[in-house]
Amino acid sequence: MSQIYAVIGPITTAVRLSKELAKRRIPSKVVHTPGNNGGCSYSVMTDESRYELLVSLSERYRIKQILKSDSDL
Amino acid sequence: MIYLDNAATSLIKPPSVIRSMNENTLRNSVNAGRGGHIFSRRGAAIIAETADALAHLFNISNPERIAFTSNATLALNMAILGTGAGGGHIIVTSMEHNSVLRPVNLLGNYTMVQADSEGFIDPDDLKKAIKPDTVLIICTHASNVSGSIEPIAEIGKIAREHNLLFLVDAAQSAGVLDIDTESMMIDLLAFSGHKGLLGPLGTGGLYVGERARLTPFITGGTGSSSERLVQPDYMPDMLHSGTLNTPAIAALGTAVKFIKKTGTDRIHHEELSLAKELISHIEKIEGVQIIGTKDMKKRNGTVSFTIDGMDSQAVAELLSDKYGIAVRGGWHCAYQAHKTLGTAEAGVVRASFGIFNKKSDAISLANAVREITLYKKGAVQ
Numbered sequence: 001m002s003q004i005y006a007v008i009g010p011i012t013t014a015v016r017l018s019k020e021l022a023k024r025r026i027p028s029k030v031v032h033t034p035g036n037n038g039g040c041s042y043s044v045m046t047d048e049s050r051y052e053l054l055v056s057l058s059e060r061y062r063i064k065q066i067l068k069s070d071s072d073l
Numbered sequence: 074m075i076y077l078d079n080a081a082t083s084l085i086k087p088p089s090v091i092r093s094m095n096e097n098t099l100r101n102s103v104n105a106g107r108g109g110h111i112f113s114r115r116g117a118a119i120i121a122e123t124a125d126a127l128a129h130l131f132n133i134s135n136p137e138r139i140a141f142t143s144n145a146t147l148a149l150n151m152a153i154l155g156t157g158a159g160g161g162h163i164i165v166t167s168m169e170h171n172s173v174l175r176p177v178n179l180l181g182n183y184t185m186v187q188a189d190s191e192g193f194i195d196p197d198d199l200k201k202a203i204k205p206d207t208v209l210i211i212c213t214h215a216s217n218v219s220g221s222i223e224p225i226a227e228i229g230k231i232a233r234e235h236n237l238l239f240l241v242d243a244a245q246s247a248g249v250l251d252i253d254t255e256s257m258m259i260d261l262l263a264f265s266g267h268k269g270l271l272g273p274l275g276t277g278g279l280y281v282g283e284r285a286r287l288t289p290f291i292t293g294g295t296g297s298s299s300e301r302l303v304q305p306d307y308m309p310d311m312l313h314s315g316t317l318n319t320p321a322i323a324a325l326g327t328a329v330k331f332i333k334k335t336g337t338d339r340i341h342h343e344e345l346s347l348a349k350e351l352i353s354h355i356e357k358i359e360g361v362q363i364i365g366t367k368d369m370k371k372r373n374g375t376v377s378f379t380i381d382g383m384d385s386q387a388v389a390e391l392l393s394d395k396y397g398i399a400v401r402g403g404w405h406c407a408y409q410a411h412k413t414l415g416t417a418e419a420g421v422v423r424a425s426f427g428i429f430n431k432k433s434d435a436i437s438l439a440n441a442v443r444e445i446t447l448y449k450k451g452a453v454q
Binding site for chain 2: 009010011012013014015016019030031032040041042062
């Protein structure tokens, strides 16, 4: 299964999103945004099936963009 | 030794805070948000958890709007220089600490509104001071000299009605008095972590509401947006340049949990009852003047007093060296407040109670003051 990255910026916000996903029993991991997207910003990596959920959480967690691991990097 | 200088810092911390500080120094002396490894993430989780606890305490809807600082002074400077850098007019009160007055004076364009002789601000006076170019109103929540509690909610309403930012200095109130940023219409809240919040030294913070636009005057590494030469424009990274004190912030989070469990109402009530006890004894002593109001509903647990003909700092030294009681004499970094209260000449002796003080502490101080006045009169050799 491919992974997607919710690109955020501040690590504290990324940690909060990861906690929100954990509450919904969705595995995720806070990572440095892969590639050169956003310099040293932080992202939350999770399964691509959660794309729509991440879109719905975009405003609350200031998600700048959602990257797919196999095409956007 | 009896410690009655909680307005400077709370010397005694809850055991859980000491344990937290020790454990986090041992296990979590980590640099939050520097790298993608587990320690960086763990540090960030600690920072977020403490911000969450503070947000709950102060009714802040978005904890990401809280930045950690090393003390309230830095938070106030960030807020004042960050909002006033454009040259806009600022309104302050005569009860402010130098951590407000000095940065405001540095900017230059300000009006100082006088409090009354008991240290209270009339919100209407602040309203009258508003000019077309006013951008910010600043008011302390509670005076570090007189203990007067200012009408924050009323002032917040005035600021909001005039579309001005409202900065509250909560150095003397955080952890002791109820603070509700929503209902009090506070845009910027500066607080110390090591006083009433009972956290470690080197902790404080600044809440920046959605209406406030700050220009950060400290810039540097934030662990984010590294490709840019300009500071991130998002909170909290905008104000988080440099490495944060993760163990201390973790312990501050533990302290906030203690405050919430104990309740600010109870803390305020207990500190106030000690202040009342002290006042009831020393007001009867000839030559002793209590500063500020005796209306206990309008004050906190700080009691300042003078002894006729005696230098306040000399009294404080005597109390420390002869009686083992730590109080603070002098001007308390708030000379304008002393001018307002009529105590600029000799300062005052300030006793500030904390949650861990006992009734016997207040009585010991009262007895010592009585003895000092008798010595002075030559009644005791």
